[in-house]
Amino acid sequence: MSALSGTASSVLLPYGTLQLWGRRLNRTLEETKLDEEEIDEVTDSSTTDPVAASERLVINVSGLRFETQLHTVSQFPDTLLGNPRKRNRYYDPLRNEYFFDRNRSSFDGILYYYQSGGRLRRPVNVPIDVFTEEIKFYELGEEVLTKYREEEGFIKDEPRLLPKNKFQRKVWLLFEYPESSLPARFLAIGSVVVIVLSIIIFCIETLPHFKQYRTIVESEDIGTNKLPAIQEDDLPTLDQPFFVVETFCIVWFSSELLIRFASAPKKILFFKVMMNVIDLVSIIPYFITLGAVIVDDPKRQNQTTSLAVLRVIRLVRVFRIFKLSRHSKGLQILGQTLRASVRELGLLVFFLLICVILFSSAVYFAEADADTSLFRSIPDGFWWAVVTMTTVGYGDMRPVTLWGKLIGSLCAIAGVLTIALPVPVIVSNFNYFYHRETESEETVDHSSSTEDDDEDKKLEEGRAVANKNRLTRKKQDPSKCDTSTPQCDNNSALKHNSVQIPLETFDGFHENDIEHRPSRSNTSNV
Known part of the structure; x- marks a missing residue:
């Protein structure tokens, strides 16, 4: 029969054995109490402030x-x-x-x-x-x-507006945001190719080899001979290769502008965006030129004024280069930097204006007595002051007297100092927008991994809260205990105000320490 069973027979323990047993039982209860105190300390450590007492x-x-x-x-x-x-x-x-x-x-x-x-x-x-x-x-x-x-002078980021209609939203994202999808990127690449092609045609058609000329008559007076003259013809013909390529580019630009306008979330705000205004202005010269080609009369004389106006209108085509900023992050960053540095640029222009008036007036009076002076008036000195302060120095106007050269030296030094003052602020603004754009791209690339990490973190926090609530419930009601935790197993728990003696308490006992006696009715059971 086992010495520890206590079920089939009764055991009588010697007095020394009972003392040893009692000490082990007390030690076990003290260890259980310490474990509970450690749990309370860990639970409350996140809410205590280590420096609350010292202030x-x-x-x-x-x-x-x-x-x-x-x-x-x-x-x-x-x-x-x-x-x-x-x-x-x-x-x-x-x-x-x-x-x-x-x-x-x-x-x-x-x-x-x-x-x-x-x-x-x-x-x-x-x-x-x-x-x-x-x-x-x-x-x-x-x-x-x-x-x-x-x-700090930064422009507030405007929220992205999207149409409510599903199809309209897809079209708007396709043409307005190249990073939204793969087809949008291919469409943006095609738009950049057309813009570059249009700019190349605009430059190449001005070469002497590709220019066209017409013969005009200067006068038709009676009794005098007609004097023919050769003049550059700014009106292209409909079968000219450059005009055909230009027509293709305009069809692309016009279609793109109309589609974006039709899919815009707010039509009123569409043309308040500067880029949309540039798109519209860049295609207007083509239609004006086309109308001039259709109504052109070869016999018409003295077209100098109309051709000058046409040249000015065609000059607006150069604004198409700004269309590249829609697809270039670098140009967008540069534009944001200039917008954020408007105050500094305004101060720069103001200081330059003061210095230009000051030094042009000084050099005029310094060169007034010189026979070979090129400064005939103060406004004539404005050009010289600007060229000198920007350290360009064309050499078309220069002082010849000693005092004039001294003023010119001071003008150059003042220009260097004036221009250098706002440069650090502009560079700092550029660095800010550049780093912000770089960080936004990295955020988009790692958004999926970040979301997974957030979900794991929330899961861990949920588990920690559940464990904390379970420990709190155990502390309030010792009778309810989860046997899966080491602090609350069958060997060390307190259940219903009765003491369970752990089996480890009997480690080290020898069977000789226990006296076995036959079971009697008047013997107490342990």
């Missing part, structure tokens, strides 16, 4: 330490530093500080945001794109980021 926050940013009061960052509880749960991920218990491997200089502006109660100022030695990334990292919010971009 002082020590922040280490790439080796540079900052100290501030806890109530300073607590003003903005939705930010990274203001939320204890968020910032505890960066807590170093050995040094009793928060460590961030971020840009040092940018943190001056971030800390000032908390100290000033919401005023964000970028340090002058930090680039705009770097400070923008720091704003996103410290989670200051989209409203703060939008306000910061407006203060």
Whole structure:
């Protein structure tokens, strides 16, 4: 019979054995209690703030330490530093500080945001794109980021409008957004080929070998001989190869413009977009030229005025080169940079205007007594001042006196300094838009993997919440216990206020420590 069964017979334990047994039982209960305390500590560790008692926050940013009061960052509880749960991920218990491997200089502006109660100022030695990334990292919010971009002169991104009709939406995406699908990309490539072909034809047809001339009569007075003259003919013929190619390009541009207008989500806003206006203006000269070819009279004389007007109208065809910006990210970035730098460019023009008037007036009076002076008036000196300040120096106008040359030297130095002042701001704006475009492309490429990671993260968070709720329920009701957890198995649980002695308690006992006696009715069962 087993010494531990206690079912078929009763056992009497010696006094020493009972003491040893009691000590092991107490030790087992104490270990179970410690396990429960560790569970409570792990459960509550995410909500406790290590620096709540000291009321002082020590922040280490790439080796540079900052100290501030806890109530300073607590003003903005939705930010990274203001939320204890968020910032505890960066807590170093050995040094009793928060460590961030971020840009040092940018943190001056971030800390000032908390100290000033919401005023964000970028340090002058930090680039705009770097400070923008720091704003996103410290989670200051989209409203703060939008306000910061407006203060820096950036254009607010407009939301993408799409038609409600399904077929209309597909057509709009096909012609307006080349990155939306593979057919849209092929259509964009075809449009770029047609634009380039049109620009090449516009340039080649002006070569002397391809020009056409007509003979006109200068006068038809009675008694005088007719004097014929040869003049360049700006009106093409309908069978001219260049005109045929131009017709094909115009048919493409017109069809593209009409289809995009028909599928536009809002017809009123369609021609408020500058690119659509350029598309319309670039095809108008063809129809004017076509009308002039149809009504042209070869016997008509003195067409100099009409031909001059026609040349000006045909010059508008050069605007087709701007159509390339619809399909070129580089040109779009350049346009956004110029739009964001309008204030700096305006200051540049204003400073140049002041310097032009100042130095042209000075060189005029300095060269007034020279017999060979080329500066006959102050407006004549405007051209010289502009050419000198931009360091072009054509040499058609130059000072000849000593004072005139000294003024010219000062003019060149002033031009270099004036032009160089807004260049860093423009370059910084270009870097910002370039990095933003690059990041958006990387975001699109990795969107699928990011979505999968988010789903895994949500699943893990859900499991953690479920485990935490299960532990909380166990703590509130010890009678309900999941036998699958090691802290709550049959060997160490408390069930219905009765003590179960674990089998491990009997490890080390020898059968000789237990006295076996026959079962009697008056003997207590253990």
